[in-house]
Amino acid sequence: MISIDLALKYTPLPISVQRKEVEDAQTLYNQIVNAMKSGTSQLIELTCEKQTEKKVAVMSDQISAVILSQKDGGAAAGRVPGFFSMVESEQ
Incomplete structure (x- = not known):
């Protein structure tokens, strides 16, 4: 699965949708970027x-970032690729 995450202005949580094929994900990514540029x-x-029942509509001027990433079984749940957290563990 390929994930397309949208970061919205004034919203702390991203909106995510998935595509099965890389080409479909890249096409959607390009459509969103072009809408942001207009x-x-x-x-x-x-x-x-x-999740086929999942639908969302967003205004292009409210998108501050779009992230295209590969979601596979090797990725830890709840962790966004390309970002990390520096948290010290208590011992």
């Missing part, structure tokens, strides 16, 4: 291929 606000409607 000078006008556009409504972007997204669906998820992993």
Whole structure:
């Protein structure tokens, strides 16, 4: 599964949708980036291929970042690829 995560302005949690194929994920990523680059606000409607009942609509001018990442069985649950946390463990 390929995950497309959207970081929204003034919202601490990202919006995520998944695609089964890399080409589909790349196409969606490009559509979102192009909408962000355009000078006008556009409504972007997204669906998820992993959870087919999941639908979300967001205005393009509210997106501050889009992240395309591979989700596989080797990745730890709850950890976003490309980011890490520096937390000291108590002993």
